[in-house]
Amino acid sequence: xxxxxxxxxxxxxxxxxxxxxxxxxxxxxxxxxxxxxxxxxxxxxxxxxxxxxxxxxxxxxxxxxxxxxxxxxxxxxxxxxxxxxxxxxxxxxxxxxxxxxxxxxxxxxxxxxxxxxxxxxxxxxxxxxxxxxxxxx
Amino acid sequence: xxxxxxxxxxxxxxxxxxxxxxxxxxxxxxxxxxxxxxxxxxxxxxxxxxxxxxxxxxxxxxxxxxxxxxxxxxxxxxxxxxxxxxxxxxxxxxxxxxxxxxxxxxxxxxxxxxxxxxxxxxxxxxxxxxxxxxxxxxxxxxxxxxxxxxxxxxxxxxxxxxxxxxxxxxxxxxx
Numbered sequence: 366x367x368x369x370x371x372x373x374x375x376x377x378x379x380x381x382x383x384x385x386x387x388x389x390x391x392x393x394x395x396x397x398x399x400x401x402x403x404x405x406x407x408x409x410x411x412x413x414x415x416x417x418x419x420x421x422x423x424x425x426x427x428x429x430x431x432x433x434x435x436x437x438x439x440x441x442x443x444x445x446x447x448x449x450x451x452x453x454x455x456x457x458x459x460x461x462x463x464x465x466x467x468x469x470x471x472x473x474x475x476x477x478x479x480x481x482x483x484x485x486x487x488x489x490x491x492x493x494x495x496x497x498x499x500x501x502x
Numbered sequence: 503x504x505x506x507x508x509x510x511x512x513x514x515x516x517x518x519x520x521x522x523x524x525x526x527x528x529x530x531x532x533x534x535x536x537x538x539x540x541x542x543x544x545x546x547x548x549x550x551x552x553x554x555x556x557x558x559x560x561x562x563x564x565x566x567x568x569x570x571x572x573x574x575x576x577x578x579x580x581x582x583x584x585x586x587x588x589x590x591x592x593x594x595x596x597x598x599x600x601x602x603x604x605x606x607x608x609x610x611x612x613x614x615x616x617x618x619x620x621x622x623x624x625x626x627x628x629x630x631x632x633x634x635x636x637x638x639x640x641x642x643x644x645x646x647x648x649x650x651x652x653x654x655x656x657x658x659x660x661x662x663x664x665x666x667x668x669x670x671x672x673x674x675x676x677x
Binding site: 424425426446447448449450472475476477479481 | 553556557564577581582584585586587650651652654655657658659
């Protein structure tokens, strides 16, 4: 009995870590967001991701906001926060740390989609966004 | 073996020196305090989370009541969503309160509190009377220079701000 519980617990742990490991890469996160959106990974669109990155929206104070406003037009370059602190490049080609921590990725989508779009981003949008950044050189 | 003993000696010496170094700021706090160096603080979440967008402002720059107000409104943090998961938020607030200007743990904090009314809980460090007095010679045009951006960007002029050093001779105002 105890042995069975231990075995189930170990199996669950193993699965959880395998899933976390698989998700913590740009490709893994794309797969996860595609699954959430109910579409195949091949349906994620880099051009749609680029449009999401560049499109300006009216911000809370009426000023136009976009991802590019802080991250710059070229995501392989470093950006700057509103108070002037450097933001490391978003594109994995320039910054391999990007899209390697699922919790961090979710945190920043939650915050920044609210700031730029005044709403959360859909799983499809998140997948598109990473699809585009993954191929940015 | 000899090396091992020597190694232990070195570690012990470093330990004693750092203990002395850390006890200095509190000793200085009994006088009126000439140093504008903040106590070295280490807190993983504070450094990681608060320093993503700006420098990790020292807890000694605002009283506890300010930190409580600030941390309860992170989803609208000066026009940006800086929300955190509840556990991280609570952890950071505990640290901020323990080292706040009115916690009595730093001479910088005592200076900040000198100009503060008891019921005041400003959200911006730049709104404190202490900050305004300290920067009264800086013009609005200087603050808005592209190289500075705003008064929130301490490190633009205080070149060692990230190390907690705010002495006047480390200040260089960029063009």
